Amino acid sequence: MRYAAAMGDPLSPVMERLVLFIVIATFLTALLFFALTLYKGIKHLREDRKKAKFQAALENVLFHYLFEEKSLEEVLGDPIFRAMKRDVLFQRVAIKAIISLHDNYSGIYSKKLEQFFEVSGLVNYSIARLESSKWPFIVEGVRDLSTLNHDASYSRIASRITHPHELVKMEVLLALIKMRGIGEITKFQKTGLLLNDWVQSNILYTVKKHKIAAPANLGIMLSSPNKTVVLLGVRLIRYYQVAEHDETLSGLISETADAKLKREISEVLAKNTLVN
Amino acid sequence: MNILLVEDDEMLRRSLVFYLKSNQFTVEAFDNGSDAIDFIKTATNSIDLVITDLNLPFAGGKQVLQAVKEVKGMEIPVIVLTSSGVEATELEVFDLGADEFVTKPFSPPVLLKRINKLIVKQ
Numbered sequence: 126m127r128y129a130a131a132m133g134d135p136l137s138p139v140m141e142r143l144v145l146f147i148v149i150a151t152f153l154t155a156l157l158f159f160a161l162t163l164y165k166g167i168k169h170l171r172e173d174r175k176k177a178k179f180q181a182a183l184e185n186v187l188f189h190y191l192f193e194e195k196s197l198e199e200v201l202g203d204p205i206f207r208a209m210k211r212d213v214l215f216q217r218v219a220i221k222a223i224i225s226l227h228d229n230y231s232g233i234y235s236k237k238l239e240q241f242f243e244v245s246g247l248v249n250y251s252i253a254r255l256e257s258s259k260w261p262f263i264v265e266g267v268r269d270l271s272t273l274n275h276d277a278s279y280s281r282i283a284s285r286i287t288h289p290h291e292l293v294k295m296e297v298l299l300a301l302i303k304m305r306g307i308g309e310i311t312k313f314q315k316t317g318l319l320l321n322d323w324v325q326s327n328i329l330y331t332v333k334k335h336k337i338a339a340p341a342n343l344g345i346m347l348s349s350p351n352k353t354v355v356l357l358g359v360r361l362i363r364y365y366q367v368a369e370h371d372e373t374l375s376g377l378i379s380e381t382a383d384a385k386l387k388r389e390i391s392e393v394l395a396k397n398t399l400v401n
Numbered sequence: 402m403n404i405l406l407v408e409d410d411e412m413l414r415r416s417l418v419f420y421l422k423s424n425q426f427t428v429e430a431f432d433n434g435s436d437a438i439d440f441i442k443t444a445t446n447s448i449d450l451v452i453t454d455l456n457l458p459f460a461g462g463k464q465v466l467q468a469v470k471e472v473k474g475m476e477i478p479v480i481v482l483t484s485s486g487v488e489a490t491e492l493e494v495f496d497l498g499a500d501e502f503v504t505k506p507f508s509p510p511v512l513l514k515r516i517n518k519l520i521v522k523q
Binding site for chain 1 (some may be wrong): 410411412413415416417419420423505506507508
């Protein structure tokens, strides 16, 4: 057969059909990919245009409220804003923009942004995310509500700590710390909640970023049966540079068999000795 | 009074442009250090004050600061915005010639006070 083909004999009808099928299938697949790419590109472009339109409408309302002493009722009555705020994409764009400004502005400006989030009804988008069954949406809801200090959602956020997904648990912990301070951790000291190094580094970053003050009962963490809570306690003592727990730490270093905990405690004690 | 604003955070940049314009300033804004440096080199005479973030794409705030201070025959005041609360960063920026330092998050009226203070000095 091979010999015949090599000699220039025509292909058998079956082979002919197979080659034709492959050519057509390849052409159709390429056409399908091209159409899909084109569709995605157009969709993306339309979404970008829509986002820019939403952004402009939001800025028109938000900046006048923030910087020009206009009342919230007055700016929220804007007919364009009222029409747009029903769109989910607008809600997403608006919350992202509010959070970005909230990260950069302090004092009455951050309070005004929190108020805008609540009174405009944008908060309902984040609450719906929090109540979702999909974990990425829950994380988004928890993050938005806690960043914008929506105190009324505190219990709802706290109830999500039992969620099976680790990222949800971590986000809830960070949210509780942002909303009520580091003392929130002590509520979990008798539980089996695992605060691994990744979670702890996120907690320490949150404490630093939001300038969260040291709680009065930081020492309680050192007596926790949960070793990860103890380790976090040691790291927080180091961060806050508190020397009043040195005696407890010295006792702990001789009691514990955990090499990592021993090393971190000795580092804290050495640093505190140097400082004092 | 013309202000050159260099800030890569889009919302912050746009809100500051709005705020400064509503306080009777003319604002030229850039989202990266490289374009701002080009503008400084070509339009020096139209800049009265510079507000720059420290962490910027393509060229950082320190490079923007250096470019402003290299302008001959003119003393253009510079306010540096940063989210770093680190003392060493603040000192380094002052050593490079910054006139004011504003740590994020900040209150816009505080920025306005510093701008006005530098204008009066000029």
